[in-house]
Amino acid sequence: SDLLLGLPAALQLIVTGKLLKPSAAKRAGLADFIVPRERFEDFVHHRIALGAPKRRLSLTGRISLLPGARHFIASQVKKAVLTKTRGLYQAPLRAVEVTMRASVAPLPKAMEIERHAIQDLALTPATGHLIDLFFRKEEADKKPWPRGVALPVHHAAVVGAGVMGAGIAHWLASRGVRVLMQDISTDALARGMDRMHGLLKEGVKRRAISRVQMRDTLDRLTAEHTRVPLTHEQIIIEAATEDMALKKKIFADLAARCGPDTVLATNTSALSVTELAETLPHPERVIGLHFFNPVHRMPLVEIITTPHTSDDVIATATAFVQKLGKTPVVVRDSPGFVVNRVLMPYLMEAVRLYESGIPAETIDEAMLEFGMPMGPLRLLDEIGLDVAAHVGRTLVAAFPDHLAASDLLDRMVSTGRLGKKSGEGFYKHGARVKRKTVKHDASELEHVQHRLALLLANEAARCAREKLTQPPESIDLAMILGTGYPPFLGGPLAWLRELGAENAKLELQMLAATTPQPNAFEPA
Known part of the structure; x- marks a missing residue:
């Protein structure tokens, strides 16, 4: 690709692993022609007769051939990779090195350089974890449930037009499902439709979808505020406020309006699906479908x-x-469930560390260096401190032996500090707010990182012991996809196995003995 595109464009594609659509590949210089499948063979014979097309490197490609330019370009790409990955992924850096060496070597030598790099990387634990993750995700994406008969879903209803309801309705419609979005508030419906229009326009702007696809998606969406029959819908997804009494009332109404085989699903993030199901005549058709925000x-x-x-x-x-x-x-x-169950002790401990005097920036930096996409306190600001406090209370009530409510979160919520949506939480938010630069103590970063990583792993081990998923490794998949847990570490259970059960047990026991009770450090 260096010869086709020039070094700058080639390196950009190589280190990101970005896939290009045919039109983008042609613009970039990776393809000369785009041919319909049915004309392919005739076109190939025609081009062979004409001879190979003449190629000309772009200006940046020609500049990259100048003495010194190659090393400058490589150093800039390395710098960008380190900024994005913090050096946690070896492959992109090794790819830059291989490209630099192989692009000026004879072909046999270039292939040898590449082969040795691949062999070295194949032996790293990170590669093993990433390959394992790939196959686990493939299995989850394609393997049918081993028992029962799956009924096809062509029509669905979404009850609630808030952020989650609109997000779910948009995604269903964009994937070919006809969707009826219901809300008793016409204002809420209007805001929900506006939100969906915004998502679709953004998709068109990014060239993720065409204008025709946008039109077709909107054609599959219907908004309704009255109690219409729901007998044609194969599945109904409730996405109302996290209030059990309200959800029970909604489900009783839905059960009276839908067909006998309609699946009734709730998008609750923490409330008991069993309690909800047991209020209905046919609890066997009730299930939870917990989508994550943003749905798209x-x-x-x-x-x-x-x-x-x-x-x-x-x-x-x-x-x-x-x-x-x-x-x-x-x-x-x-x-x-799994994701919020494992995540909440981690978030609560981060709040406790903040209360002990450790700066928010240090706590977040520790977990960014671990490989998380966002630190725990900034994540709390993104979620909303009121939402986090509500989920926290639900879990504290369920697990009082190892979880304690956060008085600090409650105080922040009572004073209107809800996080990003109110402009202030653990951080100040806004276009004009500059991020504070904090000098971190290396030993403090290590202490915070290991403490919080152990909590994630220990709660994941509790979930595995309780057999919340089958197989237990599905917990790792859920945490990687649901929280951004570092894929190269394989998930909290994989991390725990590499640390060693006895080592983890000793460290957890020491932390449990030195942390105010109740705490989540008691070994699972």
Whole structure:
């Protein structure tokens, strides 16, 4: 690709692994022609007769051939890679080195350089974890539920036109499902439709979809504020406020309006799906479908099953999520399910460390260096401190032996500091706010990082012991896709195995003894 594109463009594609659509590949210089499949053979014979097309490097490509330019370009690419990855991924840096050496070597030598680099990288733990992750995700994306019969879903209803409801409705419609979005508030419906228009326009702007696809998606969407029959819908997804009494009322109404085989799903992030199901005449058709926000970007959907859920309903939900292009992880109903259950002790401990006097920037930096895409306190600001406090109270009530409520979060919420949406949480937010530069102490960073990483792993081990997923390794997949846990580490359970069970147990016991009770450090 260096010979085709010039070094700058080639390196950009190589280190990012970016895939190009045919039109983009032609603009970049990777392809000369784009030919319809049915004309391909005739076109090839025609081009062979004409001879190879003449190629001319771009200006930047020609500049990269000048003495010294190659090393400058490589150093700039390396700098960009280190900024983005913090040096946690070896492959992009090795790719720059191989490109620099191989592009000026004879072909046999160039192939040898590349082969040795691949062999070296293949032996690293990170490669093993990433290959394992690839196959686990492929299996989750394609393998049907082993029991029951999956019914096809062509029509769906989404109840609630808020951020999550509109996000789910948009995604379903964009994947070919006819969607009826319901809300008792016409204002909420209007805001929901505006939100969907915005998502579609952004997709067109980024060339992710065409204007025709945008039109077709909108054609599959219907908004309704009255109690219309729901007998044609194969699945109904409730995405109302996290209030059990409200959800029970909504589900009683839905059960009266839908067909006998309609799957009733809730998008709750922490409330008991079993309690909700047991209020209905046919609890076997109730299931949880926990989409993550923002729906159009987050690949994971937790499928929450209750003791009553039938295999047909689980099979239908699994096939439906796969049809949407999302990755399903089937989880037994338990407070917080898997992702929020594992995440919440980690977030609460980060708040406790902040209360002890460690700066928010240091706590977040520690976990960025670990490989998380965002530090825990900045994540809390993104989620909303009111939402986090609500989920926290739900989990504290369920697990009082190892979780404690955060008085600090409650105080911040009571004073209107809700995070990014209010302009201030653990950080100040806004276009004019400059991020504060903090000098970090290396030993403090290491202390915070190991403490929080152990908490994530220990809670994941508790979930595995309780058999919330089958196989237990699905917990690792859920945490990588749902929280951005570093893929190269393989997930919290994989990290724990590499640390060693006895080492982890000793460290957790020491932390449990030196941390105010209740705490989540007691070994699982």
